[in-house]
Amino acid sequence: MWTFGRKLAVGxxxxxxxxxxxxxxxxxxxxxxxxxxxQVTRTHAAVxxxxxxxxxxxxxxxSQRGYLLTGEEGYxxxxxxxxxxxxxxxxxxKPLLRDNPAQQARFEQASAMIDGLMAMHKERIExxxxxxxxxxxxxxxxxxxxxxxDELRAVxxxxxxxxxxxxxxxxxxxxxxxxxxxxxxxxxxAAGALLVLAAALTLSRALTGQVGxxxxxxxxxxxxxxxxxxxxxxxxxxxxxxMTEISTTISELLATSRQIADSAQRVVGIAEQTASxxxxxxxxxxxxxxxxxxxxxQIDLVVDHMLDLGRKSQQIGVVLDLVGELAExxxxxxxxATIEATVAGDAGRRFSVVADExxxxxxxxxxxxxxxxxxxxxxxGAVNTTVMATETGSKAVDAGARQFDEVxxxxxxxxxxxxxxxxxxxxxxxxxxxxxxxxxxxxxxLSNTAQASRETEASSGQTSQTATELAEMSRDLLRLxxxxxx
Amino acid sequence: xxxxxxxxxxxxxxxxxxxxxxxxxRREDEAALDVLGIRIAGDPFALNLADLAGLTPxxxxxxxxxxxxxxxxxxxxxxxxxxxxxxxxxxxRGPATAPRWWAITxxxxxxxxxxxFDGQWRLSPGDRLQQSDAxxxxxxxxxxxxxxxxxxxxxxxxxxxxxxxxxxxxxxxxTSTTTAGRAGR
Numbered sequence: 082m083w084t085f086g087r088k089l090a091v092g093x094x095x096x097x098x099x100x101x102x103x104x105x106x107x108x109x110x111x112x113x114x115x116x117x118x119x120q121v122t123r124t125h126a127a128v129x130x131x132x133x134x135x136x137x138x139x140x141x142x143x144s145q146r147g148y149l150l151t152g153e154e155g156y157x158x159x160x161x162x163x164x165x166x167x168x169x170x171x172x173x174x175k176p177l178l179r180d181n182p183a184q185q186a187r188f189e190q191a192s193a194m195i196d197g198l199m200a201m202h203k204e205r206i207e208x209x210x211x212x213x214x215x216x217x218x219x220x221x222x223x224x225x226x227x228x229x230x231d232e233l234r235a236v237x238x239x240x241x242x243x244x245x246x247x248x249x250x251x252x253x254x255x256x257x258x259x260x261x262x263x264x265x266x267x268x269x270x271a272a273g274a275l276l277v278l279a280a281a282l283t284l285s286r287a288l289t290g291q292v293g294x295x296x297x298x299x300x301x302x303x304x305x306x307x308x309x310x311x312x313x314x315x316x317x318x319x320x321x322x323x324m325t326e327i328s329t330t331i332s333e334l335l336a337t338s339r340q341i342a343d344s345a346q347r348v349v350g351i352a353e354q355t356a357s358x359x360x361x362x363x364x365x366x367x368x369x370x371x372x373x374x375x376x377x378x379q380i381d382l383v384v385d386h387m388l389d390l391g392r393k394s395q396q397i398g399v400v401l402d403l404v405g406e407l408a409e410x411x412x413x414x415x416x417x418a419t420i421e422a423t424v425a426g427d428a429g430r431r432f433s434v435v436a437d438e439x440x441x442x443x444x445x446x447x448x449x450x451x452x453x454x455x456x457x458x459x460x461x462g463a464v465n466t467t468v469m470a471t472e473t474g475s476k477a478v479d480a481g482a483r484q485f486d487e488v489x490x491x492x493x494x495x496x497x498x499x500x501x502x503x504x505x506x507x508x509x510x511x512x513x514x515x516x517x518x519x520x521x522x523x524x525x526x527l528s529n530t531a532q533a534s535r536e537t538e539a540s541s542g543q544t545s546q547t548a549t550e551l552a553e554m555s556r557d558l559l560r561l562x563x564x565x566x567x
Numbered sequence: 568x569x570x571x572x573x574x575x576x577x578x579x580x581x582x583x584x585x586x587x588x589x590x591x592x593r594r595e596d597e598a599a600l601d602v603l604g605i606r607i608a609g610d611p612f613a614l615n616l617a618d619l620a621g622l623t624p625x626x627x628x629x630x631x632x633x634x635x636x637x638x639x640x641x642x643x644x645x646x647x648x649x650x651x652x653x654x655x656x657x658x659x660r661g662p663a664t665a666p667r668w669w670a671i672t673x674x675x676x677x678x679x680x681x682x683x684f685d686g687q688w689r690l691s692p693g694d695r696l697q698q699s700d701a702x703x704x705x706x707x708x709x710x711x712x713x714x715x716x717x718x719x720x721x722x723x724x725x726x727x728x729x730x731x732x733x734x735x736x737x738x739x740x741x742t743s744t745t746t747a748g749r750a751g752r
Contacts, residue, residue: 416622416687419601423617424673438586440687445579 092280103269110262314541352503359496415440606683
């Protein structure tokens with residue numbers, strides 16, 4: 082289906098082509114007319130020049146005759162004028178006849194005749210001056226001059242007739258060309274009028290049909306656009322309301338993020354203090370570990386001393402066994418001495434007393450060795466108990482040292498975890514700050530979005546108004562193109 | 568050194584010095600009794616020192632092929648070979664497990680083996696008591712605050728010499744009180 086613009090373009094193109102055709106034909110007609118006019122003008126000039134030739138020849142003949150009759154030089158003035166003007170007139174006439182060979186031949190013939198006549202006139206004038214009037218009239222009476230003049234007249238008459246025929250012929254051509262131009266103008270105008278009328282009808286139909294349909298579409302679209310604009314405005318209002326609520330929530334979130342950031346900062350401070358305490362505690366743990374090691378060495382030393390004491394107690398026991406053996410033997414000897422003193426009777430009485438004292442000493446020594454043995458056994462028992470207790474204490478110290486190492490390791494892990502906690506708290510602080518910044522940006526973006534929603538609402542209102550105006554304009558346009566109410 | 572030890576040392580010093588300072592014992596002292604405290608089968612007994620010719624620690628006896636009751640073998644003492652009898656068996660307490668002492672009797676050339684030797688005491692006549700327990704007659708001595716049955720070696724020696732001890736009779740013999748019952752001065 083042809084569009085309205087295409088139809089308009091085709092209509093204008095046909096009109097333009099028709100105008101161009103009419104213009105070209107008219108131009109050609111005018112050109113032909115101008116050419117004919119130029120030819121007519123040249124023919125008129127040729128006629129004038131031909132008449133001028135005859136007139137100058139007449140003036141020369143008349144002037145020659147007057148001089149021949151009167152002998153006065155004043156009569157020769159026209160002759161001299163003809164003698165001056167004829168060459169110029171001939172030279173001007175020759176190009177005017179160049180396109181006509183017959184006229185060109187006649188012109189040559191007439192020129193020769195003019196030259197002969199002018200020579201004859203000059204000869205007669207010379208004759209009059211030299212031989213006088215009689216001689217000159219005698220030559221006139223011969224009639225040569227008249228004959229030549231008649232022949233010249235006849236030739237010039239032919240030339241004038243030829244030019245007159247040419248004028249008539251060109252008048253007919255002008256008439257024919259003018260008729261063609263007139264017909265071209267009349268028929269071209271009629272054709273142009275018909276074409277414009279057809280284009281107007283076609284365009285009117287197209288305007289009424291296509292444009293009307295399009296305008297109806299525009300009307301429906303305007304209605305739909307208005308409804309959409311109303312929905313968009315409602316949505317924009319809801320969006321603005323939601324954005325306001327979200328902005329309020331995000332403001333609360335921002336405050337919470339800042340509180341979290343403050344808390345994380347406090348946690349970082351506490352973690353740094355804890356890490357500092359942990360480093361100080363590490364030194365204390367190291368000193369305590371050294372103290373435990375020194376205690377362990379002291380306990381080992383005590384155990385060594387105790388074992389040495391036990392060995393020496395054992396040696397003392399051995400020596401005590403020796404002493405006990407000696408005491409027992411002394412006792413036995415004292416008993417035997419007493420027995421012998423008893424056998425000796427009175428002689429042995431004094432010896433018996435000494436032996437009894439010796440026995441008493443031996444008894445005391447035996448009792449003392451028993452006491453010493455008891456005490457040494459007590460000492461050895463105490464030593465064994467002490468050694469066992471010390472070994473138990475040593476084991477306890479070892480266990481304590483191991484537990485202390487575990488505590489120290491745990492403390493080190495705690496210190497490491499505190500550092501990790503501090504790093505994590507810093508990361509939390511940094512992340513929370515970044516989150517707060519992001520939330521601020523989000524809040525700004527939401528505010529911008531809410532503003533954009535409000536602007537969208539306003540724009541939707543404008544769109545609705547524009548759609549209403551567009552619908553009104555569509556009705557007007559439809560009224561214009563269909564001339565009926567919608 | 569504790570205070571008690573110092574006091575005991577001081578007493579011992581004084582007693583020792585006093586033994587040199589005091590005059591010889593009077594006649595009453597002649598009645599003093601020297602006894603030897605021994606231990607048989609864990610029980611305390613006493614021997615009259617006047618009945619003994621010597622006391623020596625036990626040594627391994629030389630075996631002697633005889634079946635006499637209580638005979639342990641032969642013992643050597645100051646160049647003499649003496650028959651060694653088990654005192655515990657002789658007083659009817661059964662065979663001794665590990666005799667550690669030998670006592671040489673003065674009345675007869677023989678040696679008596681017993682387990683324990685507690686010491687020697689010089690007793691006054693008041694410390695010799697007539698034993699009146701349910702087991703019979705005999706004497707007992709108070710040594711260090713405790714009573715010890717006094718074994719009369721004469722009866723023991725007489726029993727060995729008289730062959731009164733045969734194995735059956737030895738087996739039926741009750742305690743040392745039987746032997747002690749025959750003792751007495």
